[in-house]
Amino acid sequence: MVRNSDLQIRDPFIFPVNEEGLYYLFGSTDTNIWGKGTGFDVYVGRDLQEWEGPYAVFRPDADFYAENNFWAPEVHRYKDRYYMFATFRRNDNNLLGTAVLASDSLLGPFTPHSDGPVTPKDWCSLDGTLFIDEDGLPWIVFCREWQQVSDGQICAVRLTDDLMGTIGEPIVLFFASLASWPTAFQHARYPGQDNYVTDGPSLYRTAEGTLLMLWASFINNTYALGVATSASGTVLGPWVQEEEALFQSDGGHGMLFHAFDESLMLAVHTPNQTPNERPLFLEIEEVAGKLRVIGI
Secondary structure (H helix, E strand, O other): OEEHHHOOOEEEEEEEEOOOOEEEEEEEOOOOOOOEOOOEEEEEEOOOOEEEEEEEEEOOOOOOOEEEEEEEEEEEEEOOEEEEEEEEEEOOOOOEEEEEEEEOOOOOOOEEOOOOOOOOOOOOEEEEEEEEOOOOOEEEEEEEOHHHHOEOEEEEEEEOOOOOOEEEEEEEEEEHHHOOOOOOEEEOOEEEEEEEOOEEEEEEEOOOOOEEEEEEEEEOOEEEEEEEEEOOOOOOOOEEEOOOOOEOOOOEEEEEEEOOOOOEEEEEEEOOOOOOOEEEEEEEEEEOOEEEEOOO
């Protein structure tokens, strides 16, 4: 067994299975996620505190199209299979992109489902998440990297019904600088340029039907998690940003899930420095369509 305090993981993603009374914890599990990728693991537990594992759920074949930066695996149940959305840095153009893998089991093995990333080949894209709209149609919501556009973007594009490709062109939902809480930073590689990060979008519909999006950025170089609300109730927005970040204590890349006692929980990693990242689970309450962390 391993406890949260001893578990190095970024981008934690929880898949609860009520029938088993088990939580499956996925995430970026390479010791050095900034370098060569090993694959992805899953941990299994009953109380969000202690975990069995790790169990290997994805290991690349020798001809896999990526070697570095295996990031942010999310697992979704769709049409009787499990689909993993994960980010990889392509060998052919050195750009990040989110691809789809599939398995018949939460314990894997997950194997490539899409033909490489489903995000645009010439974009540096990451942290794609699956969203099923009100008509039952699948979308991928993802980030376009600040290193390519300076002002990081959250984008969306329709997926084909089999999740193997996309339909139409990507749509920019918003830029990071449109929110009041993130701050700009400068980088030696881009002198004189203000940069804003977008990380880890995750969508959630409240009990009242409000569509929310969690996403991460930085406040004075400290990782933080904000919330946006879709004014139309659809993935296309327009997206209205909360004035203040939901979590500002060097944590982010969050997702929401319901615990087995029906409480709403937030998963983030904190701190944001390798190799010290640990999973953190916080109880959330909904008030008039908005979120608040209980106890903070």
